[in-house]
Amino acid sequence: xxxxxxxxxxxPGFVAVCAIVGQFVLSYKSVTFDLDESLIKKNPDYNxxxxxxxxxxxxxxxxxxxxxxxxxxxxxxxxxQRGDVTLEYIVRNVVNEKPDLVVFVGDNITGxxxxxxxxxxxxxxxxxGVYWTFVLGxxxxxxxxxxxxxxxxxxxAKYEHCIAEPGVKYTSDKEKVYGWNNMVLNLADENGKxxxxxxxxxxxxxxxxxxxxxxxxxxxDKNHNDYDYIKDSQMKWYKETVADIEKKxxxxxxxxxxxxxxxxxxxxxxxEITGETKVTMEEPEYNVPNENGDYIIMGRRWxxxxxxxxxxxxxxxxxxTGSTDLVVSGHDHVNDFVLSYKGIVLSYNVPSGxxxxxxxxxxxxxxxxQGFTRYTFLSDGTYRLEQVHNEDLYPxxxxxxxxxxx
Numbered sequence: 001x002x003x004x005x006x007x008x009x010x011x012p013g014f015v016a017v018c019a020i021v022g023q024f025v026l027s028y029k030s031v032t033f034d035l036d037e038s039l040i041k042k043n044p045d046y047n048x049x050x051x052x053x054x055x056x057x058x059x060x061x062x063x064x065x066x067x068x069x070x071x072x073x074x075x076x077x078x079x080x081q082r083g084d085v086t087l088e089y090i091v092r093n094v095v096n097e098k099p100d101l102v103v104f105v106g107d108n109i110t111g112x113x114x115x116x117x118x119x120x121x122x123x124x125x126x127x128x129g130v131y132w133t134f135v136l137g138x139x140x141x142x143x144x145x146x147x148x149x150x151x152x153x154x155x156x157a158k159y160e161h162c163i164a165e166p167g168v169k170y171t172s173d174k175e176k177v178y179g180w181n182n183m184v185l186n187l188a189d190e191n192g193k194x195x196x197x198x199x200x201x202x203x204x205x206x207x208x209x210x211x212x213x214x215x216x217x218x219x220x221d222k223n224h225n226d227y228d229y230i231k232d233s234q235m236k237w238y239k240e241t242v243a244d245i246e247k248k249x250x251x252x253x254x255x256x257x258x259x260x261x262x263x264x265x266x267x268x269x270x271x272e273i274t275g276e277t278k279v280t281m282e283e284p285e286y287n288v289p290n291e292n293g294d295y296i297i298m299g300r301r302w303x304x305x306x307x308x309x310x311x312x313x314x315x316x317x318x319x320x321t322g323s324t325d326l327v328v329s330g331h332d333h334v335n336d337f338v339l340s341y342k343g344i345v346l347s348y349n350v351p352s353g354x355x356x357x358x359x360x361x362x363x364x365x366x367x368x369x370q371g372f373t374r375y376t377f378l379s380d381g382t383y384r385l386e387q388v389h390n391e392d393l394y395p396x397x398x399x400x401x402x403x404x405x406x
Contacts, residue, residue, distance in 0.1 A: 106260025
């Protein structure tokens with residue numbers, strides 16, 4: 001009996017030691033990417049300033065018109081050759097576009113042993129000299145070898161040009177707000193007038209076993225939709241923040257929400273507008289409103305919408321509040337549709353990474369969607385949204401890139 005107890009007591013310690021040794025050994029294999037540093041060029045005319053006003057980050061610019069570019073699902077992981085391509089075209093596009101702000105829409109640095117990749121992306125963005133921010137995706141911190149979600153926010157926040165809030169947030173009644181880097185960034189003109197707010201929301205990763213059991217009857221696709229959802233604390237924080245900003249601004253402020261995992265309404269709206277209950281990959285009619293006034297603006301549904309397993313009602317909160325007129329998501333690597341539903345535009349950001357599945361690797365098409373989305377927020381509170389693809393910008397590079405999947 002004593003011998004068995006000794007062995008039993010030794011097992012956890014042995015496992016812990018193996019884990020530490022394993023991490024040390026594997027750290028030599030942690031992947032970073034090759035980048036031609038001569039591609040990195042700062043915009044000499046960059047004239048954006050960052051301040052902390054009334055408890056919120058504010059970007060200010062003369063005239064109050066902002067160009068924002070969004071990258072999503074960059075998946076900078078262990079696939080070095082594909083990651084080399086991804087990082088190169090992030091840099092090329094930032095240099096060529098000269099944006100006022102860059103937003104990463106989740107699944108940015110993924111895979112195990114990614115600490116060096118976190119530093120590499122932060123360093124590259126710092127050298128570009130442009131302000132940037134991010135939301136977390138479902139694959140950030142999804143294994144024991146990865147930087148945790150909390151620590152990823154803390155590490156990025158140390159970079160001068162990264163706009164992030166690593167601390168815990170609370171609602172007015174002291175309830176802890178779920179997730180990390182839930183924050184708002186205001187865009188303002190040179191006089192401090194807010195022209196738009198950008199809400200960054202942590203949509204989580206995967207539902208807990210308790211939630212899976214609780215919402216089992218609601219889960220649309222048992223094989224897919226176990227993804228996490230926006231929590232009540234986040235919705236309360238959002239409503240309180242919208243009200244507070246509008247009170248301090250003295251006028252209604254339009255806003256956009258960036259959330260990696262698409263809301264359930266992405267699927268509901270697409271099916272209501274097109275009448276398609278299954279994926280057909282057919283190009284829909286554009287700008288043709290249905291009987292409810294909803295319509296497809298651009299893009300198409302190439303795969304099932306992988307929305308949360310539980311619809312917590314965030315879309316209804318957005319309608320009720322009346323501030324947000326645009327919701328941006330990523331997550332589904334080959335969906336790129338944009339549509340108007342009940343007065344709110346639901347938009348996939350153009351996918352940006354070459355590591356994970358795409359139209360060619362999934363045998364859906366013979367071209368790639370990779371690129372970015374350009375958002376131009378105007379001083380009158382309106383905006384323009386444009387999808388930009390690397391195939392159009394850099395056609396000469398496409399044969400070599402496509403060869404990675406054949």
